[in-house]
Amino acid sequence: MTSPNDSRPASAGQPPAASLESVEQFLFHEARLLDTHRFEEWLALYTADATYWVPLEAHQADPFNTSSIIHDDRTLLELRVKQITHPRAHARRPLARTVHQVGNVQILSGNAEELQVASTLVLFEYRLELQRSWAALVEHRLRWVDGRLAIAAKRVNLINSEAELPGIAFLL
Amino acid sequence: MDLTWLPKPSPHVQNTEWRSFKARARRLNGFAQLTNLYIAAFPMPVPDSQDLRSLVRPDRVHHSVYSDPALFELELDRIFGRTWLLLGHASQVASPGDWFTTRMGRLPVIVSRDHSGAVRVLINRCTHRGALVCHEPSGHSRAFVCPYHGWGFELDGRLTGVPVPQGYGDQRQQVFAEMGLRAVPRVELYRGFIFASLSPTGPDLADFLGPLASSFDDLVDRAPDGEVEVAGGVFKHTYEGNWKLVLENHLDGVHPNHVHISSVHVARDAADPGQPEKYADISIRQMRQNGAPEPVWEAIGMWTSDWGHGYMGDYHSDGRLVVGLNNPVFADYRKRLEQRVGAEEAQRILGVTRWNTIVYPNVSFMSQFRQLRIVHPLAVNRTVVYTYNLRLKGAPEQMFRDTVAFSNVVNGTASWVLTDDLEVYGRVQKGLEAAQPEWVNLARGVGGDVPEGELLRGGTGTSEIFIRRQFDAWLRYMCADSSGSAA
Numbered sequence: 037m038t039s040p041n042d043s044r045p046a047s048a049g050q051p052p053a054a055s056l057e058s059v060e061q062f063l064f065h066e067a068r069l070l071d072t073h074r075f076e077e078w079l080a081l082y083t084a085d086a087t088y089w090v091p092l093e094a095h096q097a098d099p100f101n102t103s104s105i106i107h108d109d110r111t112l113l114e115l116r117v118k119q120i121t122h123p124r125a126h127a128r129r130p131l132a133r134t135v136h137q138v139g140n141v142q143i144l145s146g147n148a149e150e151l152q153v154a155s156t157l158v159l160f161e162y163r164l165e166l167q168r169s170w171a172a173l174v175e176h177r178l179r180w181v182d183g184r185l186a187i188a189a190k191r192v193n194l195i196n197s198e199a200e201l202p203g204i205a206f207l208l
Numbered sequence: 209m210d211l212t213w214l215p216k217p218s219p220h221v222q223n224t225e226w227r228s229f230k231a232r233a234r235r236l237n238g239f240a241q242l243t244n245l246y247i248a249a250f251p252m253p254v255p256d257s258q259d260l261r262s263l264v265r266p267d268r269v270h271h272s273v274y275s276d277p278a279l280f281e282l283e284l285d286r287i288f289g290r291t292w293l294l295l296g297h298a299s300q301v302a303s304p305g306d307w308f309t310t311r312m313g314r315l316p317v318i319v320s321r322d323h324s325g326a327v328r329v330l331i332n333r334c335t336h337r338g339a340l341v342c343h344e345p346s347g348h349s350r351a352f353v354c355p356y357h358g359w360g361f362e363l364d365g366r367l368t369g370v371p372v373p374q375g376y377g378d379q380r381q382q383v384f385a386e387m388g389l390r391a392v393p394r395v396e397l398y399r400g401f402i403f404a405s406l407s408p409t410g411p412d413l414a415d416f417l418g419p420l421a422s423s424f425d426d427l428v429d430r431a432p433d434g435e436v437e438v439a440g441g442v443f444k445h446t447y448e449g450n451w452k453l454v455l456e457n458h459l460d461g462v463h464p465n466h467v468h469i470s471s472v473h474v475a476r477d478a479a480d481p482g483q484p485e486k487y488a489d490i491s492i493r494q495m496r497q498n499g500a501p502e503p504v505w506e507a508i509g510m511w512t513s514d515w516g517h518g519y520m521g522d523y524h525s526d527g528r529l530v531v532g533l534n535n536p537v538f539a540d541y542r543k544r545l546e547q548r549v550g551a552e553e554a555q556r557i558l559g560v561t562r563w564n565t566i567v568y569p570n571v572s573f574m575s576q577f578r579q580l581r582i583v584h585p586l587a588v589n590r591t592v593v594y595t596y597n598l599r600l601k602g603a604p605e606q607m608f609r610d611t612v613a614f615s616n617v618v619n620g621t622a623s624w625v626l627t628d629d630l631e632v633y634g635r636v637q638k639g640l641e642a643a644q645p646e647w648v649n650l651a652r653g654v655g656g657d658v659p660e661g662e663l664l665r666g667g668t669g670t671s672e673i674f675i676r677r678q679f680d681a682w683l684r685y686m687c688a689d690s691s692g693s694a695a
Contacts, residue, residue: 100613101439101609103440105621105622107616109486125470125624126467126470198444205622205627
């Protein structure tokens, strides 16, 4: 679904031959939606069968036999976005302000349907007098849907996922 | 032994007292003996029992028990430094040479399985110059070798090698005999769970657990192969609050409708879980159940025992959450359990409906979704909770996948349930650091307790009896003298 104000990159609507620049622009767009708290639009970037995964362990093989910091299917991801805006979501009132700095974007592989994309994420989180920084290696599986890129899977490998961590009440 | 170098512990120690101490100490040989004598002769000044008793009343506690750094230090000495602490599970050291590191209060420890197959708990500090011997969460080694000067220790702690041994001259034999990794004085296992105590004396583990041992039975009995194992990763959650706050929360049936109300509302609006079951369903069911109405929480039951332990009844009416009811996976599971223990015993085992159990002062666990949480105090206002999954050996694989899915939604670092708990602990701590008002109210259900054998049951499931009983234990520990017996 697209809105009149859709600000997705110009590659949208083009045949599936993604340039690095168009993929970068797509990831920057995703980051900006998160940083400007436009969560419904962010959710609309994801396919109906999308998975959103923040593993607990480095090199974690699967999300079913080992716990995850987040492992959401589309249903849980929608609920997560709803919960973010609930007036009594205590850890999210006020909601953290974030900067998602996306870099080192590389197209690892691709075919007519899907692209595998790697990037790095450096994230600053600010909430209630406290600023924290986070870093992650990120993998996106992007799919062409109606001539536009959509996220079929996102995996965020926080470098400190196995550390003693405070609660994470923002989206990565 | 020459003691001219030994400093007087404080200017307040009388010269006659100091001379008499040195006269006794000169007859010792070995620094370990000297250290023990010194510590015993000149204890640190601490609040007396009168001061401590004034902090705990039948229906309230003084806010300083959560916020005073001096009391926190005393807790580390007198509670975490003495009582039984759960360190982990035998499956984490399944084979000789396996080890993991953890904490006992202030002390870093290594839990290892030695070549004889025994579980050992050793203080993780080289007896030479003090380096941590093991610095990773877990591993497998034939022996422990200090990175600094290569002192080598057996898996049971015995010192087996030092560089330049001739440098110790006549004391060489003594160095080897005395300088093994210090063993924690008491280690006992119950149903595979490893407990240790830093005190050589005190109640044995069976007396300490008392009737609450049955919660471990409830957990382990459910395994078709008769054993559980730790598997599937460990969450390590920090919060900016006192260690007692998490133990005062896990049996609290009133907070879910307030702390977790956002996830309750969102889950209620979601599509109803159905058949075939989808991945998200277990999360939706659990979050909805947190919104159970007050009469449900009132009726679930709340039981406590000596030493601050307690457990709450299960509040789930949902057949997918209470094991043994209406799901094909459970039919398979029940069959496997019946094959081992018979139908009647399986019925009894599955008929137990406990939710969280607290074993004070460092454990919260539950059998229904096989979660184990170990509480580590870091500072008066900072705590880390390690959360483990337990696998029922011999159960269908889907049961463990349920455990993992449940852990993500309830105990995950970014869970919408857990993050709200952590947030509230932080806010409670900030409030309790304010000196006014002085008291924290724990009056709900006071006077309604009902004795049930060795247990004391709350008049209702929402009684704050479990917190009051934790403070009974707190006083009992804190007012005990240096030998550990009650003053």
